[in-house]
Amino acid sequence: MDILLSxxxxxxxxxxxVLYALIxxxxxxxxxxxxxxxxxxxxLVMIGAYxxxxxxxxxxxxxxxxxxxxxxxxxxxxxxxxxxxxQNLLSNSQILARLEENSLLLFFGISVVVQNLVILFxxxxxxxxxxxxxxxxxxxxxLTGARLAVLIVGSVISIAAVLYLRFSLFGLxxxxxxxxxxxxxxxxxxxxxxxxxxxxxxxxxTGLAGALISVLEPITPVMGFxxxxxxxxxxxxxxxxxxxxxxxxxxxxxxxxxxxVAITGxxxxxxxxxxxxxxxxxxxxxxxxxxxxIAR
Amino acid sequence: xxxxxLQVTDLSAAYGQVLALRDFSCQVEEGKITALVGSNGAGKTxxxxxxxxxxxVQQGSIDFDGGDITYEPSDQRVEAGLALVPExxxxxxxxxxxxxxxIGAISKRARDDxxxxxxxxxxxxxxxxxxxHQLGGTLSGxxxxxxxxxxxxxxxxxxxxxxxxxxGLAPLIADAIFDMMxxxxxxxxxxxxxxxxxxxxxQIADYAYVxxxxxxxxxxxxxxxxxxxxVRESYLGI
Numbered sequence: 001m002d003i004l005l006s007x008x009x010x011x012x013x014x015x016x017x018v019l020y021a022l023i024x025x026x027x028x029x030x031x032x033x034x035x036x037x038x039x040x041x042x043x044l045v046m047i048g049a050y051x052x053x054x055x056x057x058x059x060x061x062x063x064x065x066x067x068x069x070x071x072x073x074x075x076x077x078x079x080x081x082x083x084x085x086x087q088n089l090l091s092n093s094q095i096l097a098r099l100e101e102n103s104l105l106l107f108f109g110i111s112v113v114v115q116n117l118v119i120l121f122x123x124x125x126x127x128x129x130x131x132x133x134x135x136x137x138x139x140x141x142x143l144t145g146a147r148l149a150v151l152i153v154g155s156v157i158s159i160a161a162v163l164y165l166r167f168s169l170f171g172l173x174x175x176x177x178x179x180x181x182x183x184x185x186x187x188x189x190x191x192x193x194x195x196x197x198x199x200x201x202x203x204x205x206t207g208l209a210g211a212l213i214s215v216l217e218p219i220t221p222v223m224g225f226x227x228x229x230x231x232x233x234x235x236x237x238x239x240x241x242x243x244x245x246x247x248x249x250x251x252x253x254x255x256x257x258x259x260x261v262a263i264t265g266x267x268x269x270x271x272x273x274x275x276x277x278x279x280x281x282x283x284x285x286x287x288x289x290x291x292x293x294i295a296r
Numbered sequence: 297x298x299x300x301x302l303q304v305t306d307l308s309a310a311y312g313q314v315l316a317l318r319d320f321s322c323q324v325e326e327g328k329i330t331a332l333v334g335s336n337g338a339g340k341t342x343x344x345x346x347x348x349x350x351x352x353v354q355q356g357s358i359d360f361d362g363g364d365i366t367y368e369p370s371d372q373r374v375e376a377g378l379a380l381v382p383e384x385x386x387x388x389x390x391x392x393x394x395x396x397x398x399i400g401a402i403s404k405r406a407r408d409d410x411x412x413x414x415x416x417x418x419x420x421x422x423x424x425x426x427x428x429h430q431l432g433g434t435l436s437g438x439x440x441x442x443x444x445x446x447x448x449x450x451x452x453x454x455x456x457x458x459x460x461x462x463x464g465l466a467p468l469i470a471d472a473i474f475d476m477m478x479x480x481x482x483x484x485x486x487x488x489x490x491x492x493x494x495x496x497x498x499q500i501a502d503y504a505y506v507x508x509x510x511x512x513x514x515x516x517x518x519x520x521x522x523x524x525x526x527v528r529e530s531y532l533g534i
Contacts, residue, residue, distance in 0.1 A: 093351075094312060169402065176388055176399050182350055183386035188374030188403035188451055 009262055011141045011151065015216075017254025018154035021247045022209040023227055024234035025161055026202035032178035032241030033198040034090060037104040040111035041231055042224030044074050044203055048210020049219045050118065056129045063131065064149060067211035074207025078199040090195060111224075118221040126218035146215040154212055161205060162247050174198060178241040230257075233277045239287030249288065301326045301455055301486050302347075302378075307356035309346040316342040318510045319356070324455060324503075329477065329487045331497045331518060333531060334507035340490040341383050343507070344459045347488075348380040349373050361454065374403045377454035381461060383490075385444040389433025393424050396432050396443055400450030409452060417446040420476065438469035445476065456480070457488045474500060494531040498522040506531075 027041045048070040055066035085106075089095050132145030143151075165171035177184045177194050185191050210224075217223065234253050238245030253276070260272040280287070302324035309317040317339040324330045332340050345351040347358060349370035358366045360378055368376075388396050397417055401410045418425035421442045427435065432443060441461060448456055458477070462470035470493070478500050481487060491497040498504055504521040506514035514521060521527055 172395065172399055173402060176391070179388045179390055180386055182382065183388060185350055185370035186348060186374075186380050186382050186386060187400050187447060188371045188379075188406075189399070190369070190371040192369065 007139065007141050009258060011143060011147075013255045013258035014251070015147055015151045015154070015254070016258055017251035018151060018158055019209055019213060019250075020230055020234050020254050021250025022154055022158045022161075023206050024231040024238075024246050024250050025158065025243060026204075026206035026209075027231040028235045028238075028241065028243055028246045029165075029174070029198045029202040031235060032243070033174060034086065034195055035100040035103075036086070036107070037100060038107050038202075039104055039228055040107040040114065040224075041206060042226065042228030043111050043114045044077075044206040044224070045210035045213055045227045046118065046219075046221065046224035047077075047114070048074060048207035049214035049223065050122065050127075050210075051207070052211035052214040053127050053129060053219050056131065063211045063214055064153060067153070067208045070211040071204040071208040074210075075200040075204030077207075078201075078203030079196065081203075082196045082199045086195070086199070087192065091192070111228075115221045115224075122221070124221055126220050128218050129214075131215045150212045150216060154209070157205075157208065158247065158250075161201075162243060165243055170194075170197070175243075229277075230273060233273055233280075235287075236277065236285075237280055237288055242287065245287060252288075299326055300324065301361055302488070303359040304347070305357045305359075307343070307346065307358065308354040309342055309351050310354055311342070311351075315354075316510050317346065320507070320510070320512050321356075322505050322512065322515065324486060324488050326454075326486050327481070327484055328502040329481050329489060329500055329518075331501035331504040332488065332490045332507060333494045333497060333504060333521075333527075335531070338507040339510040340507055341459055342510070344380060344382075344457050344488075344490055347373075347457060348378065348382075371403065374451050374453075375405055377405065377452070379448045379451040379453035379456050381444045381448040381456065381458045383459040383463070385440045387432040387435075387440050387443050387447065389431065391432050392429050393432060393435070393443060394428045396447055397424075397450050400447035401452075403451055406450060406452040410450075413450045413452065417449060420449070420479075421446055438465050438472075441465060441469070441473065445473075449480075453485070455486045455488060457490075459490050460492060461489070462491065462493055494527075495522070 023045060027038060030036050030038050051070040051073060052063040052066045055061050055069060089099055132149060134145050135142050136145050136148050165174060173189045173194050176189060177191060181191065230253060234249045235246050237253060238249030256276060257269060257272060261269050300323040304320065304322050306319045306321055307317060308315060308319055320343065332343065334340055342351065346353050349368060353366055357364060360376055363376065365373055365376060388399065391399065397414055398410065401407055401413050406413060423439060424442055424446055427439065432440065435443060445458070445461065462473050465473065474496055477487060477489065489497055489501065498518045498521055501518035504516065504518040505512055506521065506527065514524070514527070
């Protein structure tokens with residue numbers, strides 16, 4: 001079992017973990033503040049990846065720059081989704097009571113539409129590009145420059161986001177909304193605004209992660225789905241609506257996946273991820289760090 | 297008569313198809329305690345929920361401090377100085393006591409006075425200061441109620457509305473809450489109280505309204521309402 005001590009593997013696990021943390025943070029904000037089950041979440045990863053690919057093909061500009069563009073565009077999609085669909089639905093208390101279930105179908109529909117639009121414009125073929133592919137050696141670890149950049153940038157942004165949401169006044173308001181909607185309105189939080197920014201930040205941060213992922217794996221219209229599943233596993237592992245728990249759970253799932261696959265084999269990846277998912281639902285439905293049921 | 301801080305005219309509100317409040321009018325005078333009494337399901341909580349913007353109004357109007365707030369969102373009402381201490385307290389269980397208080401001062405009207413507000417809240421409820429780093433969800437019922445009141449005060453309200461502030465509390469704690477309400481009145485704060493302890497509420501109140509099946513059936517000076525034979529029979533069991 002020497003393989004478990006390999007720093008090479010640890011680096012790979014950290015890269016996956018940081019990306020999971022980033023993507024699931026976005027999902028967690030959206031679920032936590034609005035109880036929307038965004039099963040199209042992984043498609044934002046895909047959109048971010050395509051944006052990075054297009055920008056690189058057209059202007060030869062790398063993902064470390066285009067990721068900000070991906071964040072802005074995906075954040076804009078979040079704004080558009082809020083203004084066109086969710087603002088009205090969330091302000092009606094009777095629709096609100098059933099929105100969680102219905103949002104699952106809604107986002108599933110959006111996911112199908114978005115994937116097919118991408119196939120229409122870019123075909124279903126795998127895309128990719130060469131970026132910082134030279135090998136960098138740090139001690140015993142050998143990484144491509146691109147993977148090292150993803151590790152550093154992903155860590156910085158996810159930690160910054162978690163710290164911001166933990167210590168800023170806006171983060172406090174967002175946390176309050178995650179805990180209790182009526183109480184948030186009662187103390188004078190502008191619920192509408194917090195919801196809108198949750199969707200914008202949640203979508204934007206996920207698009208940014210997608211731009212980073214574009215250098216790690218082939219870009220296809222269906223690449224998002226595994227990320228949707230992983231993000232749901234992560235937020236359930238960390239406790240729904242628990243941002244800090246979700247961050248740790250993202251790292252943990254990255255570790256479990258990479259080390260698990262190294263021991264068993266790539267064909268076991270799905271079994272591992274879904275196995276963890278089902279295991280948590282059975283034995284610890286409130287999440288590893290969850291304190292109990294989230295009050296509505 | 298001094299000036300009415302809150303003027304409610306022919307207010308109706310509903311849960312879905314069920315009309316819970318019908319054409320109810322009342323006014324709250326500045327610096328006074330106004331009480332709203334009535335049996336369970338009479339529409340008292342519905343009334344406070346529509347005043348704070350949690351429940352949309354069907355008909356009628358709400359004027360606060362001379363401005364029409366009937367269709368304003370909750371945060372704008374807090375901004376205007378109308379704060380609710382809700383039924384069931386609705387404190388944030390995963391926030392510490394201090395975070396709960398801080399979020400109470402999130403409105404622009406209160407944000408700059410955060411430090412002063414905290415000092416005032418801890419002076420009023422020294423127990424909360426002892427437990428400032430404890431999570432809200434781990435407090436006892438009485439402490440949670442104190443926290444809910446303190447959080448309401450953090451918004452620097454002109455009118456504080458309290459919904460069943462002593463419900464489910466031990467008698468000693470309920471005593472402290474009634475004392476605290478009288479004390480708050482003495483500082484010049486205006487109060488609107490909904491309470492199941494009709495007798496004691498009417499003793500500390502200046503004016504009172506009686507609600508039955510969503511409609512106002514009686515209004516007047518609290519002492520007169522307390523002396524009314526019908527009220528004594530229906531709500532006090534005397």
